[in-house]
Amino acid sequence: MNPRRKKRLLVIVAIVFGLGSAIGLTLYALQENINLFYTPSELIEGKGPNKEKPVIGQKLRIGGMVVPGSVERNEDSLQVSFKLIDTGPLVTIRYKGILPDLFREGQGIVAQGVLVEKNVVNAFEVLAKHDEEYMPAEVAEAVKGIKHEKPKYNLDSGS
Amino acid sequence: MWKWLHPYAKAERAYQLCNTLLPYFTVVCVATMIIGWIWGLAYAPADYQQKDSYRIIFIHVPSAILSMGAYSSMAIAAIVALVWQIRNAELAVIAIAPVGACITAIALITGAAWGKPMWGAWWVWDARLTSELILLFLYLGVLSLYHAFEDKKAAGRAASILAIVGVINLPIIHYSVEWWNTLHQGATITKLDTKAIDPSMFWPLMVNIVAFAAFVGVVTLIRLKNEILQREKHRPWVRQLLTQE
Incomplete structure (x- = not known):
């Protein structure tokens, strides 16, 4: 490679490297803010190295798995409440509205709302989070040993 | 080592190469x-949760992969255009x-369109979706920068620099689902070991x-000829x- 080309290549590499590290450092600094949501344990125990906890009244997103058996529906309205879990503590979500197709017990969801108590969120939006697994129903039955159908909510449990 | 490439720096040879490659890409x-x-x-069978x-x-996965693939080829062409100052690469x-x-x-x-019924939202500002949107703006930026200059030599150089700088976005798109909590699901295809996708769905996806790769090739070749x-x-x-014609 002749020296002129070499110089141009070096300049390009330097630009990309410099800009790359600048963006990398920015993203690293913003790391906590880019996350779309808190997990239930982050909500209860605090997040990041400083264990920062959200304050009551704060608007936030929370993501976790719907605890099986925790979905309670009001018979007369669209009011629904359920519990979210990741590894430890439970967080209760209250929501009024239509839940997305993929919402089911044992499924990951992300809810946006206002923290009203230490572990209760009044959500105004519930989004279902899909996992990266795709398989036909028969395979899912064979692998996971469960028959997948939309859950019937326990309307008559009277809770 | 790269001697065989040298003739294609000439516009006429590059044009002929496009003509020979085009039928193969079209057939594929x-x-x-x-x-x-x-x-x-x-x-292909319906999914156990999402059904049809x-x-x-x-359509979504091939186009998303190719959006990044096309960007990397554009950036490679931009490096060639800047370092070796080959005009055909600029045109590419x-x-x-x-x-x-x-x-x-x-x-x-x-x-x-998929997110609305499945997630419950058309758009969420999570890291994957946002970085993909930035990729769209980078493409549009390269285009508009090129057309903003009267002098096509300067235009090609400016567009190439933006194309190279934008490469930083590619690893961010790819790893966004690992580095941050996102609503978008993680990688399926590159998770080879765990069989995240059933073979009956994997193979049609590969095809x-x-x-899509061949389609991008066809359209690019036609545009390059022009x-x-x-x-x-x-x-x-x-x-x-x-x-002659």
């Missing part, structure tokens, strides 16, 4: 697209940019990825070509 594109779409959209809605992956950058922009838009639109002709329109070989 048409064949795989027919097979892939019929196989994927009609014969998951079939959007046969401009030939790829609108194709990549379209395919990025397809990925974003199909993703939104569709090949189809760019070369337009840039060389006063040269004798172009005149000769045009009077």
